[in-house]
Amino acid sequence: MGSRVSITPPGDFLLKRDVCSYGYFHLAPNHWSPESLTLTRVLSLSGGVLTMTIAQPDDKKGAALQLKCDRALSAGERREAKALVTRMLRLDDEGVAAFHRVDARWKKSGRARIFRSPTFFEDLVKTVTSCNVTWPSTVNMNRRLCEVVAPAFPSPEQLARKRAQTLRSRCGVGYRDVRLIQLAKMAVSGEIDAAWFEDSSNPDEVVHKALLKLPGIGPYAAGNMMQLLGRYGFLAIDTETIKHGREALGFEGTDREVEKQVRAHYEQFGEHRFRSYWIELWDRYEQKNGPAWTWPPKHKL
DNA sequence: GGTAGACCTGGACGC
DNA sequence: GCGTCCAGGTCTACC
Numbered sequence: 001m002g003s004r005v006s007i008t009p010p011g012d013f014l015l016k017r018d019v020c021s022y023g024y025f026h027l028a029p030n031h032w033s034p035e036s037l038t039l040t041r042v043l044s045l046s047g048g049v050l051t052m053t054i055a056q057p058d059d060k061k062g063a064a065l066q067l068k069c070d071r072a073l074s075a076g077e078r079r080e081a082k083a084l085v086t087r088m089l090r091l092d093d094e095g096v097a098a099f100h101r102v103d104a105r106w107k108k109s110g111r112a113r114i115f116r117s118p119t120f121f122e123d124l125v126k127t128v129t130s131c132n133v134t135w136p137s138t139v140n141m142n143r144r145l146c147e148v149v150a151p152a153f154p155s156p157e158q159l160a161r162k163r164a165q166t167l168r169s170r171c172g173v174g175y176r177d178v179r180l181i182q183l184a185k186m187a188v189s190g191e192i193d194a195a196w197f198e199d200s201s202n203p204d205e206v207v208h209k210a211l212l213k214l215p216g217i218g219p220y221a222a223g224n225m226m227q228l229l230g231r232y233g234f235l236a237i238d239t240e241t242i243k244h245g246r247e248a249l250g251f252e253g254t255d256r257e258v259e260k261q262v263r264a265h266y267e268q269f270g271e272h273r274f275r276s277y278w279i280e281l282w283d284r285y286e287q288k289n290g291p292a293w294t295w296p297p298k299h300k301l
Numbered sequence: 302g303g304t305a306g307a308c309c310t311g312g313a314c315g316c
Numbered sequence: 317g318c319g320t321c322c323a324g325g326t327c328t329a330c331c
Contacts, residue, residue, distance in 0.1 A: 132308085133310065137311060175307090176309085215326095217326085236327075
């Protein structure tokens, strides 16, 4: 007999909109069902692995979330599950109103939350697997990491035990093999301390610099990790950003010139600049392709 | 500090 | 079916 857990989200939270707000909702072990509007994923808790389905049956802002698990949970595991879901769905984001004051374009729709992973380490690995590849390769890498290493997504301990050759040949991560194992070993040894990165009392600039020192993390990945940590004052500039600068914002010139103009443009949003940029970009994707919650798992942006 | 080239995978394309 | 080209961000060597 499985467990059911109920969570009361913030009054503006809408599951389908706030899960399908960043590409990670299509990366294993996440599975979004456009038919049932539910997110299913495998999680690892202290009592073992389980599969959980998250639904918002009333499909209205602020309506209760129902978590359905395929096995019974202890009281401690219920707390663990709630904490992981809270991180993924950003239920504890206290900056939504402040963001809408700075960028009122999204106040009516309520967009502000950007989906992420239940753990810092999963976000780190997903970010590395999204560098220097097209999206279908990122999808494949994450699927195979879950198939080959751990169904609930590899923990640092599980990944640190793997051989580079295994990751390369069976997970298709290519030259990222050594970097991923280095990151895992650093997380196991404590050299990468997730709690330190998550601690909002540490200054953004210090956290950003620390991210840039990690293997496989360059300017784009560090910017992306900053937003995944809830620090939105940094942009994550990639080829999509340059394309957006040209097509949506009308900037011209070389890539470098467009990047400069993009950076200058989003200055006005201060500590919220990534959200303003990302929601604008995502909104354009949805104008072309329909709401993200209708996209099939193999949807190409 | 700036830049060129290597690193891998998978998709598109031409034959 | 095969070979070639290209896109994608990080890292290193070099100027």
